[in-house]
Structure formats: structure tokens, C-alpha cells
Amino acid sequence: MMDGGTWWSGTLLVAGRSLVEGVSSRSWRVVTALMLLLGLAVVVVPRLVGEQDVTYRLATVGETDAGLAAPLQAAAGAGGFEVDFAVVADADAAEQAVREGDVDVAVAGTGADTTLYVRSDNFSTFPALVSQAVLAQTTTASLADAGLSPAQITAIQATPPPEQVSVGRVADEGRAAVGFVVGIILYLALILTGTSIAAAVALEKSTRISEVLLAVLRPTQLLVGTVLGVGALGLTQIAAIAVPAGIGVATGTDLDLPSSATGDIVLGVAWFVLGLLLYAFVFAALATLVEKVTEVNTATLPVNVVLIGSYVLAVTVTVRDPNSWASVASSLFPLSAPLVMPVRWASGLVPVWQLALAMGLVAATAVGLALLASRIYARGLTLSGRRVRLRELLTD
């Protein structure tokens, strides 16, 4: 029997070879570069776009009153935009300036006779802000006329507006969008890595390299080594996109995302590792059924169907209704959890115990599947000369 040290040294040699071959292949380099670019784009592009400051132009008849300008300036400071003030001669000129698009809003008249000119295609919040400022100015004047002191007026106006709670299917739309993107990338990365593992196994079997290797290695060494090597290639690609995106979200982008979205990205990477452990051994085992490399897609169809089905469920049902029974069930069911739970988790409405349960179930299922897969793998590799049927390997 061999001791653990020998087992690992052989396994790591296999993993190292897969890794070196993968890194030196052009397809891996291209995909990884794309992932890195995508990860950087998430951070950089909104910043570039965000640097274009929004400036609203307000026209008043005669010099702009300080009582009107002050609250607008304050709102501008808080809302991240600027306000330019222009002066027009009369109400007609004010209307004309708005019509021509020279200014966004124009104010004419005073007190109750004030008119606000707004272009019909202006859907921004700026007209409402101006309207509010005009109203506040008029109210202040009325309160002063009624004999209230400036301190009393300030106290009245300081009354806070009622708290607004937005009620939706997700806690935060931006964070849910992150979950959606994490779902897409997880799906692509798992399919890509699984297919690479299957292709590597099919190549070894069809070229009879497996014969030479099995004369010096245990089947488990070959299986685990291949999964480790190709899995590390996949993890590198995931890291290429997740690290810049995660850091970007954590340090604040102009995407208006809560920093908890970084947690969702980190969790996405954890789900990739769990998902890989779950599916990779199955991909490898199914690939041993082939006689020619070209048959590998047919052989791995069962696991591909599971992946595609889970993904479609995640991006159609779970994104829209994360707490429907289908979403809850498929996010806990171990075969679909790696793709559904990360998307559902980003809704912000999932209890932590459900996340822990899903992860535990996936890990346990992964161990069971890996044991079964290594049996299929060991027998499938040595049956050559024809396509092997799965049933032959599972019986007796």
C-alpha cells in the first residue's frame, strides 16, 4: 500500500501537468484576459461615466432671490449635481428660454402668482425641487407675516418628512443585480471548467495515456489531480473577474451598490468551489465512457442538463421571486443549489440558516458523488474499444 505522502506527490504531479498545459493554451489565456477586463470594467466604466457632472439651469425673472437659491444649492450639494442660475427679462422670455432648451426650468412671478415653466419632456426631479423651494419661500413669507419669529419658522420647517420604506421583492435592486451577474458568471465558469475536465479525461482515455498512467498511479490520484489542476485554472478565471469587481464595490463605485454586494461576490467564489466539487468528479467520470474525444459532449449531457436547468431556474424564477416555493426548494436542493442560492442570497431576504443548510447539503452530496464517480472513473478508463454505457459501470 502507498502512504499519503506518495499519494499526494503523484497527485500533485498530475495537477501540475494539467495546470501547465492549461496555462500555456491560447483559449485559457484569452478567456482569462476577458474575465479580467470584465472585472476591471465593472469598476472603471461607472467612474468614467459618473465624472460627467449633471448641471441644471434655472432662469428667473430678475435677480435670483437668495431664499430660492439657498435651498436649491443645498439640494445640489446633497444630490451630486450643480445648479446654474440665469436671468431673463420677463415671463415670455422665461417661457422662451425653456422652450429653446437654454434652461431646464424657469420661474416667473412671486408668491401665489409664481409660474414654473418646464419642458414637457423633462422627467428629472429638478422641477419638483424648484417647486418645493418656491413653496418654502412663500410659506416662510406667510409665516413671517403672521408674526412668527425666524426661530419658530425654522422649527416648523425642520419637521422631517415621513419615513419612506420601499417595498419590493428584493431588499436592494442594485444588490439583486449583482446576484444576477454572479449567477451568469458562476454558470459559465462551472460549465467551462467541467467541460475542460471532461475533455482532459477523454483525451487521456482516447490516446491510451491513461493506460500508461494507471500502471504507475492509482485511479484516484489521476482523478483528483486532474480535477485539482483544471479546477485551479477555472478558479484563476473566477478570481480574475471577482477580485477587481469585489474590491471596486467595497471601495464604492458610482453604481450605487450597497457594500454588502462585495459579500455576495465573495460568496459567489465560495459557491464556485463548492459547485466544482459537486460537478467536476461527475464530469470526469462521464468522460471515461467515450472512445473518441468527439463523443465527450454526448457523454456529459446529463450533468450539463442539470447545470443548464438550475441556471435557467435561477435567472428566470429566482431573480423575480426569490421566496417562491420553487426558488426556496431549488436553492436548498444540492444539485441546483450552487447556481440558485447565490442569486437568491443577493435578494437579501434569505435566512442565514438556509444558506448554511444549502452549503452543507452540497458539500455532503459532493463527497457522495465523488466516491461514486471515482468508481465509475476507475472502471470506465479501463474499458476501451467501444463506447461504454453507464449502466455497465454501475451494476455489479
Next chain:
Amino acid sequence: MLQALGLSHSFGDRQALAGVDMTVRPGILTGLLGPNGAGKTTLMRAMLGVIQPDAGTVSQDGHPVTFQQRQRWGYMPQERGLYPAMPAGEQLVYMARLHGLSRQDAHSRARALLDELGLGDRWADRTDKLSGGMQQRLQLGAALVHDPDVIVLDEPFAGLDPVAVDDLSRTLNDRLQSGRTVVLSSHQLDLVQDLCEQIVMIDHGRTVLEGSVATLRAQSGRRQLRLGLAPDAPRDWLDRFGDVRTVEDLADGVRLDLPPQVDPLAVLDAARTAGPVTDFGLDLPTLSQLFLAAVDDGEVERTSAGAR
């Protein structure tokens, strides 16, 4: 000494090995012979531990072979067995390291072996960019790079030209000289009869003939005496040898089948007494003839055993 005893193995309901025996001694090139589908590859895979036989044992020097011992074996499968995209040198380094050599040793051994095989300038070339003949040599290199004690080659001569056959047997002979154990399989019985010293013939997963090539051929009892005689010389002297059968009778000579108890020299003397002998020769049976005879006997045995 390498020994397989009573190996049996089935793939589903097809029995590939049915209690086959084989002995391979160090320093003696041993051929595992038999027609296609006889079970040669399965026997080799069972000996190498690639498959676990249903029954039987594989032992080295009297003890069951261990995984550690097999680390010191080298195996060349029948086809390919190389990573297409891997550079030739790396291929050998990888195989050497799998067999437990350090990185440094693996490199120096790979370097030396590529030179020995005439591939010294191909270290960095991708394997699938090498010619067919070069790939075959590289494949041999992958089996030899860790200087194995036991070398197992499956159909190494298939598809080789005469020069390559010569190169291969010289490479193997170097290993045999230093006491390595070498066994190779072939379905081309008459090609290996001049290369192998010892043979094991199998058919339908059973051993049908085993022994040294020279002894098997000499003792087969199927020797043929070829005699060149004067035109229209009489044949009546042949009547004294009742057991001798005339295989071929031409105007200028005869070919005779001699049973084991007949001394060929006595037949030659009788012919010379009767008239001039222009040419003579004793032909031993070829391995294919021995195989066919052994299979025939086996059929008879099996049939009679079934009737009983």
C-alpha cells in the same frame, strides 16, 4: 523472475483471460504471442495492475507484486500513449517524475534517452509535430526513462520498418544485457521468432505453448527434411522409413515430414546410398506452424473433454 499464474478476467460476459500462465526471466527476451483477440493486451494490463484480474496472481521473485515494485516497471501501450500538445522532452520528464525520480534526475535521464533514441534535437518540439516514427521512439522513451527493472511492451513492432525493428531490438538488448526483464507481445509470430529467446503463446485467454524458441522448434516433432536428388532418381529407399511422410515430391527432390523418433541423418544416409544428393536441409517448423498445431491439439483435447 516475473510470473503470472491462473489469471482470469472477464469484460461483462466476454471472457478475455481464462486461467493464463506466463513466466518471464530476467535477461531473456520473452515474446507473448497469439492472434488478435487472444488476450495479450488484457494479460499485460493485468500484470501491470491497470485492471484487477478476477482471479490469479502476478508475482515477482516469488512474492505478489506490490505497487512500489510496479513503480520500477515501464509500459508501452500498443497505440499512442503520449500527450499530443506536450513537448517531447517534457513528456519524458513527466513520466520519469511519476515514477519517483527527482526533477533534476528526470531532466538528465530524459536528455540522455532522447539522444540515445536519435531525438536529441527534438526536446522542445510538440509531440504531435513529430513524424510517426519519431513518436514511436518517443513512446519507447516514455517507457524506459526511469530505467525500469521490468519492461512491458505491447505490440512494439507493429508498423515498424525493418530498420526500426533492428533499432528497437538493439535498444532492448542493451537492457537485457544489464539483467532487465523484458516481455513484448506480438501477433506477427514469424517476425519475433528470430528476436525472442523465450515465448508464451496464448489463444482464447489460455496458454497453449510456452518455452524457449529453439527447444520448442527442435522438439516439435514436426521437422521437415529437404533433399535435392538427381532427376528421376528412385524413391524406393524411402519404404524403409514407414513413419516418414512425403509432403512434396518434385522431379529434382522431395520434402519429407520426420516424426520425432526418426533420425534425419539416417534418412540422409539412405538417400545417399541410393544415389547422389545435390542439396539437403532440415527445416524446423515456424512459430505459426507450432501455434496452429498447438491450437489443433487444444481443440481436440477440449472436444474430447466435453464428450466425456
